[in-house]
Amino acid sequence: MLKWVMLYGFLASIIFIFTSWQIIKSGKQERILFRLMIIITGIFFLGGMVLVLPFIPQPRIENIFLQYLLGIPLAAAGIILRIYPLLYFKKKGTRSDLVKPGKLVTDGPYSIIRHPQYVAGVIFIIGWFLIWGGLYSFYLIPVIAIAIFLQALIEEKYILEVEFGIEYQEYQKKVGMFLPKIRK
Template sequence: MKENNHLPVFGIGPYLIGLIALISVIAIALSLKKIIPSYSTNQILMTIVGAILIVCGAIFWISAVLKSRIDDNIKNNQLVTTGIYGIVRHPIYAAFLYAITGFIFIANNVLLLILPVAYWLILTLAMIKTEEKWLVDLHGDDYLDYSKNVNRFIPKVI
């Protein structure tokens, strides 16, 4: 669980995100080559939604990594609950989930929209079994209270 008496700085994230990105690239390529069925809709709307998601992903990543300096906080065993971490518990994963979903929207194949749902499920299960378990072990009730008020990947609307 811990390296040098703190949580792993990278955890399982790079492996999951790499696999998700690879699956997405393959699915989009197969869709563009018409190897898998393509069910198109309004290209302009799909492109706009995709671009917005990609920009949101970039903002989340910048806020989590550069602004919150999460790696320093992990090394110091500090639970970050402010800034972007006050909006979602796992903004780096959310950033990649949004960006990849954005590219899927831009590909304009409605059939591929099942992928972000599957990715959300995979990431949720992975977070519960790894990082969230580690955080509960390290921060106890503080993390449990935080997790009751802040969603994993999608900000609360209300």
């Protein structure tokens, strides 16, 4: 059964990336429905895998330190760090989604990295997998990380650069995508 779950995760990631790329490449990303399809596809495929995979029968890591003393704080930090940018966008009077981005936000958490929500999501996933201790769950982390990286590239090239132009390109030069840039 596990091989089918892993195959589903891999195929879901491919479908998610391909769907996003095709929609944006078609030039129809201006339509709200198409942008919503990108979001829904990601939530359904990748989110479903993250939530279900730890409960599939598999070898377990049984280490209280890893599972609870590391897993719970990581999952909690991931949730908090995922919510904070949403609240920051609201404070700045703009939206955090790609359906209709308002204005480019380059301060706060976005002055450190360009995609703090994605990084927070990966932190949550690592914590979630640690809590449940499913060994095979960890095989999905690189797949999710690659899918997130490709999705961020697609969003930047076909939505954010188009929407914000040179301002976004300057922002890209100053701020790292997922890790802070070392400033000289």
